[in-house]
Amino acid sequence: MKMQELKDEVRSSWETLNLTDGTPSAECLFKPAIRKFGDLRRKSTWIKAAIALEVGWILGGLENRDIIHYFCDPDTPVGREYNQEVLDELLTHKDALERIKSGLEHLYEEPIEAEDTVYALTFLKRISGYQDATEVLQAIALPSVA
Amino acid sequence: MGWLDRWKEQPKDTQLDLLGEDQALVQQQRLTGAISNKLLAKEVKQRGGTKKTHAAINAIVTQEMLGCDTEQLYETTGGRPGHRDTLPLEAQEALQVGDVAARHEMVSSDAQGDLQLKAAARRGCKPARKLFPW
Numbered sequence: 001m002k003m004q005e006l007k008d009e010v011r012s013s014w015e016t017l018n019l020t021d022g023t024p025s026a027e028c029l030f031k032p033a034i035r036k037f038g039d040l041r042r043k044s045t046w047i048k049a050a051i052a053l054e055v056g057w058i059l060g061g062l063e064n065r066d067i068i069h070y071f072c073d074p075d076t077p078v079g080r081e082y083n084q085e086v087l088d089e090l091l092t093h094k095d096a097l098e099r100i101k102s103g104l105e106h107l108y109e110e111p112i113e114a115e116d117t118v119y120a121l122t123f124l125k126r127i128s129g130y131q132d133a134t135e136v137l138q139a140i141a142l143p144s145v146a
Numbered sequence: 147m148g149w150l151d152r153w154k155e156q157p158k159d160t161q162l163d164l165l166g167e168d169q170a171l172v173q174q175q176r177l178t179g180a181i182s183n184k185l186l187a188k189e190v191k192q193r194g195g196t197k198k199t200h201a202a203i204n205a206i207v208t209q210e211m212l213g214c215d216t217e218q219l220y221e222t223t224g225g226r227p228g229h230r231d232t233l234p235l236e237a238q239e240a241l242q243v244g245d246v247a248a249r250h251e252m253v254s255s256d257a258q259g260d261l262q263l264k265a266a267a268r269r270g271c272k273p274a275r276k277l278f279p280w
Contacts, residue, residue, distance in 0.1 A: 013198065015202075016198055016201055016202045016205070019202050019205035019206065019209075019215070020201070020204075020205040020215060020216045020217060021215055021216070021217040022215035022217065022218065023213075027231070057198060057201045057202070058201065059227070059228070060201070060205070060216055060217060061181065061200075061201025061202060061204050061205050061216065062197065062200070062201050062204070062228065063180075063204070063228050063229070063230060064228035064229055065180070065188065067228065068198065069197070070197050074197075075191070075197055076196045076197060076198050079197070090175070095227065097237045098226075099227065099228050099229075102226065102228065102229050103228070106180075106229075110180070112180060112181055114182070114185050128210065
């Protein structure tokens with residue numbers, strides 16, 4: 001991703017996250033918010049901010065079933081380019097696993113479309129390698145995986 | 147024109163298929179909040195929005211219909227975040243009405259792209275909120 005596109009993504013993710021938690025999106029607050037991730041002259045700072053803010057609006061704005069859809073069918077530039085990093089960051093949040101579990105159960109037990117079941121199984125396989133995830137995910141025991 | 151006229155004009159194989167492209171698992175299903183939100187997500191995608199647009203619109207619908215932000219809503223009611231089924235029924239009802247109102251405004255104003263879609267969602271919800279007493 002080029003620097004300008006990255007900065008645009010960071011800004012729109014920051015605004016989206018603010019919508020979900022009621023923080024004002026005043027211009028003067030933007031740079032201080034991003035500076036928490038490091039030196040604004042470095043691309044690595046913007047990448048870090050892009051990933052963290054992406055996780056922010058995913059958890060703040062999407063329903064649990066749509067969190068799984070996000071990872072299986074990413075359509076944002078950050079979601080496409082940094083899909084694994086976004087997942088790693090998401091899993092550092094305390095209630096992320098519970099939300100993933102709830103999303104998987106919904107997709108599998110109450111699918112609306114045919115792809116829902118496929119996404120649930122694909123994502124469950126992907127995440128089952130994570131050390132902390134095993135215990136929570138065992139509780140789901142989707143029939144086709146067991 | 148009433149809805150039955152619209153229904154009669156549609157090709158027979160799509161008459162029950164709001165989800166389109168043979169995606170629906172069952173042809174006859176009861177409309178739930180989850181389906182209304184899915185239809186909203188599909189409309190957003192079709193009109194050039196992304197999942198980020200959808201997340202923003204979920205927040206806009208919550209603000210417009212319930213007068214609070216998403217985080218506040220779950221914290222105060224004790225609902226489980228990201229799981230609308232755990233909210234009080236009254237809140238679920240308003241969110242579902244908001245999802246429907248937002249989607250129809252996108253269609254009727256032919257909104258395209260992130261900004262227009264978010265603006266249409268807000269416009270659609272404003273009259274819908276007036277249905278409720280708060």
